[in-house]
Amino acid sequence: MTSNTLNEIEIIKSSTSKIDSVDFQNLTFGNVFTDHMLVCDYKNGQWEKPVIKPYAPFLMEPSAKVFHYGQAIFEGMKAYKDKNDDIWLFRPDQNFERFNKSATRMAMPEVPEFVFMEGLKQLINLEKDWVQKGLGNSLYLRPFMIATGPGVIAAPSQQYRFMIILSPAKSYYSGEVKVIIAEHFSRAANGGIGAAKAAGNYSAQFYPTKLANEKGFQQIIWTDDATHTKLEEAGTMNVFFRINDTLYTAPTSERILDGVTRKSVIDIAKRDNLNIEVRSVLVDELVEAAKNGSLKEIFGAGTAAVISPISGFSYKEEYFELPKLENSFAMHIKQTLTNIQNKLAEDTFGWTVKI
Numbered sequence: 001m002t003s004n005t006l007n008e009i010e011i012i013k014s015s016t017s018k019i020d021s022v023d024f025q026n027l028t029f030g031n032v033f034t035d036h037m038l039v040c041d042y043k044n045g046q047w048e049k050p051v052i053k054p055y056a057p058f059l060m061e062p063s064a065k066v067f068h069y070g071q072a073i074f075e076g077m078k079a080y081k082d083k084n085d086d087i088w089l090f091r092p093d094q095n096f097e098r099f100n101k102s103a104t105r106m107a108m109p110e111v112p113e114f115v116f117m118e119g120l121k122q123l124i125n126l127e128k129d130w131v132q133k134g135l136g137n138s139l140y141l142r143p144f145m146i147a148t149g150p151g152v153i154a155a156p157s158q159q160y161r162f163m164i165i166l167s168p169a170k171s172y173y174s175g176e177v178k179v180i181i182a183e184h185f186s187r188a189a190n191g192g193i194g195a196a197k198a199a200g201n202y203s204a205q206f207y208p209t210k211l212a213n214e215k216g217f218q219q220i221i222w223t224d225d226a227t228h229t230k231l232e233e234a235g236t237m238n239v240f241f242r243i244n245d246t247l248y249t250a251p252t253s254e255r256i257l258d259g260v261t262r263k264s265v266i267d268i269a270k271r272d273n274l275n276i277e278v279r280s281v282l283v284d285e286l287v288e289a290a291k292n293g294s295l296k297e298i299f300g301a302g303t304a305a306v307i308s309p310i311s312g313f314s315y316k317e318e319y320f321e322l323p324k325l326e327n328s329f330a331m332h333i334k335q336t337l338t339n340i341q342n343k344l345a346e347d348t349f350g351w352t353v354k355i
C-alpha cells in the first residue's frame, strides 16, 4: 500500500508492555527500548506509509547495502516531561534538517517532514508513560535510516528503511573524563563525511578510542587531519575551551558536526554575557595556556550527556591536569540548558516544542 500524500501513520499496538519490568532508577544509557517503533520504507522512488508497530527484530537480505557499504545515518534527540505532564522536544527542526543533510551526503533519499516529525510525535504520544518526570530524566529518541536494497554491487541502494526507536534515559555522571589529543588518527577529513551523522564516522573512531582507553584515557580530542594542530571535537561531542574568561569553540566545517548542543551553548553564552569566540584553537595554544595557568576548562557538548567536563589532557606523552573550579562555565551552561529543556526556566529562545 503506497501513500503518495503521506498524511497518515498506521498504528499497530502491542498487546503487552514491558514498562513494569524497567528499573527507571538504574538505567544504563541506550540499553532499554520502549514497546513500539516507527518503520517507513522507501521503494520504487517513493516513501511508503509509515507504520508504528511493536518493537521487534526484523528480517533483512544478507546482501543489503548497509552491511557492505555502510549507507547508514542517524539522529540523537531527547523528549522531556514537565510538571504538568506535557512532553517537549528540544529544537527538533534542527535534527530534521541535519538528518536530510546527512542523507544527501550519503546518497540516500531525504525523509519527508511528515514522516520524521509526525512520526516522532505520534510514537512519543503512544509511549508517553516512558517519559519520566524530573530533572535528569528524558526519553532518548533515535531516528535512523539504513540501505535495505539487496545486491553487493557498489552503488547506492534503491531501497531504504527509516526507523525511530526510543530509549528511556537518566542523566549520568560519566566519571572523570581524561582525553588524549590526536597526533595521528583523524575522525574526519576535508571532503569526507565528518559533517554527516553517518554510522561510519563512529566505527572509524572505535579503534583509536580503544587505544586511548588502554592508556587510561576515556576520549580523544580530534585534531584536523591535515596538520593535527587545530582542536576540533572531543569524542563524539563538540568541544569548548575556556582560557581565562573567554570560551572558544571551533567553527563548523566539513570535518566538524554541526551540533545542536554546541549552537545552543553559544547562544546561552552570548545571552548571559560570557565572552565567547567561535574560532579554531591550536594545540600549541592549549598547551601554553595549560602551562601558564590560563586554561580553566575544557568540556564536550552533545545531546546524550549535554555537557561533559574534561579533567585533563595528554599531548605528546605529557599530561596536563585542569583546575577544579567552583563556578565553572560548564556548570552554569549545563544548568541553564537543562532547565530550559525541562521547562524549569523560561525558554527565551523558543527552542522547546510541545508534543
Ligand SMILES: *Cc1c(COP(=O)(O)O)cnc(C)c1O
Binding pocket: 076, 197, 233, 235, 236, 237, 238, 257, 258, 259, 260, 261, 262, 301, 302, 303, 304
Ligand atoms: C551528534 C554529534 C555531536 C553532537 O551533536 P548534538 O546535536 O549536540 O547532539 C557532536 N559531534 C559529533 C561527531 C556527533 O556525531
